[in-house]
Amino acid sequence: MISAQNLATIRIGVFSRQVERRTSIILFVALAVLAILIFISLLFPGAGITTAEAIGVLFPRIRTSHTPEFASTVVTQWRLPRTTAAVVIGSALALSGTLMQVITRNPLGSPDILGFNTGAYTGAILALSLGFGSFASTALAAFLGGMAAAFVVMAFAFRRGTSGLRLILTGLGVAMMLSALNKWLILRADIESSMSAAAWGAGSLNGLRWSQVFYANIVLITLIGLTLFWQRYIDALRLGDDTAKAIGVSVAWQRRITVAVAVALTASATALAGPISFVALAAAHITRLLTRSVRLPLLTTAAVGSCLLLASDIAAQRVFAPVQLPVGLITVALGGVYLLWLMHFDQRK
Template sequence: MNALAIARRRTLALCATCLALLIALVGIALSTGQFHIPFLDALRALFGAGDSATVLVVQQFRAPRVIAALVAGAALAVAGSMTQRLLRNPLASPDVIGVTGGASVGAVLVLAAGSVPAAFTPVAAVAGGLLVAALLGASAWRSRVSVTRLVLVGVAIQQGLAAVVNLMIVRFPEELAGQALQWTSGSLYGRTWPEIWIAGGAIAVVGAGAALIQRHVAVLDLGDESAGGLGLDSRRSRLGLLLLAVVLASLAAALAGPVGFVALVVPHIVRRLAGPPTAATLVLTALTGALLLLAADYVALNLLPIRGLPAGTVTATLGAPWLLWLMARSQRRNLT
C-alpha cells in the first residue's frame, strides 16, 4: 500500500473518530444543565421526540447554543486553514490579522442601533471583515510588503479595532453595553434559531464553495510560476480564495463573537495528525474546529469555578501559549 493510500485511510479514520466525539459531546452538552436530561432523551428531544418539557428545553434553549458552536467552530477552522495556506505563514489567521476585529466593529454597530433586526448582524460583520481585508490588501499592493510584515500590520489593526469596540461599549447605554461586552468576549449565550439559519446557511454555502475549488489551492501550492504555467491566474485565484476565508471568518464572528485562536490552532493540529492538506483534511479541519469550540463552550459553561464564562476565555487560555510557541519556533528557524 503506497503512502498516499495510507494517508487517506488515516485521515478518514480521524474524521470518523472526530465525528463520534462530536456526537457524544453534543449529547452531553444537551443533557447537562440546571435541568438534567438523560443522554439518549436529550438526543431524541433534539429531533422532537419525548415529553414537551424536555423538547422545549433542548430545542429552544440548549440546541441553538450547541449548533452555533459547531457551525462557528467549523467556519473559523476552515478560514484559518485557507489563510495560512494561501499566505504561507503559520501565524496568519483571521483573528490574528484583524478580520474578526473588523467583523466585531460591524456587528457592534448593529447592536448599538438597537432597533435593527438581528438578520443584519451577519451582513454588518462581513462588511467589517471585508473592509479590514481591503486595507491589508491595499497595504500589500502599494508597498509590496512581505507576508510576515503583513501579518504584523494585521495584528496592529486588530488591536486598534479592539480599542474602537471598547470605546463604543463605554459610550453605549447600560443595557446595550452588557450585551455588546458579552458578545465581544466570544460568547455563544442567547443564540437564536433565526441567527443560526441566516449565518449558518451563509457559512454552508461559502464553505461548499471553498471545498469545490480546493484544487486551485493545490495548484497554488506549487508556486505562482508553476500555477501560471498550468493556466491559473495565481493573483486572482489567491485573492478570491482569501475573500472566501474572510467571509467565513466574519460570518463565524457574527454568530459567536470574535472567538480567538480556533482559526490559528486547529490547522496546526490537523497538519500534525493527518499530514499535508488535501480535500479530506479540510473536512477534518472543520470537524476539529467544531469539536474544539463546542468543548471550550462546555468547559466554560459547566466545569470552571466561575460558571457562565464565554467560550472565548477558554480558547484564548489555550491559544495564547500556542501562539508564543509558534513565534519562538519561527524565530529559531530564521536564526538557523
C-alpha cells in the first residue's frame, strides 16, 4: 500500500500529479549520478588530451588557454556520441527488460535470456559472412535477426496460453539453438568475417560516431517515450489479467503492444552496439529495491539503466587503459555476480 505520508503533489498551473516521495528522491539521485558519470565520460584525461583541454571544449568561456583542434575532435566527435549512445541504450535496455518481466511475471524475463540478443547476433553474423560488412548493413541485419527470434519465441510460447514460465523456457531453448548456429557460422566464415563477428558479439560502444548514433538514437528515444506514455497500462498488466480486465484494459491487445515495444527496444539497441547483457535483467529489480514502490517507476528505471551502462563503459575504457574493452565484457561479469546475488536473495526470502 502507498501511505499518504509517502505521497507528494506536484502542481504546474492547472495540472497536478501525485508522486511517491521515495521514488522521486531516488529518481533525483539517479539523475545526479548520471550527470556526474556523463562529465566523467567526457572529461577524463586520455586519447592525447588533458582534462583541462576537455573542459575548454565543453565550456569555452572558462578555458584559460588555447584548446587544440584535436581535443575538440576527441570530445565532440568521439566521446560525445559514445556517451549519448550509452545513456540512450542503457535506458532502452532497462525498459525492455522491465516490460518483459511484466509480461512473464518473472525477474528472469529479460531479452538477453529469452534469446532476442542471440537472434540479433545471428543476423549480424549472417550479414558479415555474406560480405555486407558496413555498419548500416550489420545493424539492419541484427535488428531483423532480433525481431525474427522474438517472433519465433512468442509463436511457440503463446500457442497454448500466456504462461510466463513457458515463455522463459521457450526463449532459453531458442537461445541455445541460435547460439549453436552462431558458433557454426563463425567456424565456417573466413578469418576476417569471424573476427568481425566475434568483436561485434562482445557488445561494444567503441568507435561509435554521430553518423551511426544519430538516427538510432531518434528511434530509441521515440520508443522510450512511447514506453513512458504507456505507464498506466503496464501497471495494469502487472496487477494480473483479471484485475486489468476489471478496470477496462484490453489485456490481449495491451500485451501484444507491450511485447512489440520491448522487442523493438532491445533489437534497436542491439543493432547499434551489439548484444549487451545484465542491464535489461537488473535495472528494474535494482529500482524496485531502491524505491520500494508497488508501482513500476519506469522513468527511474530508465535512469538506473543509463547509469549502469555508462558506468560500465567508463570502467571498460579505464580498467586496462590505454586498451579499451568492449562494454559487454564488463556487463557480463556484473551479470554473473548479480544472478548469484539474486539466487541468494530469493533463497533467504
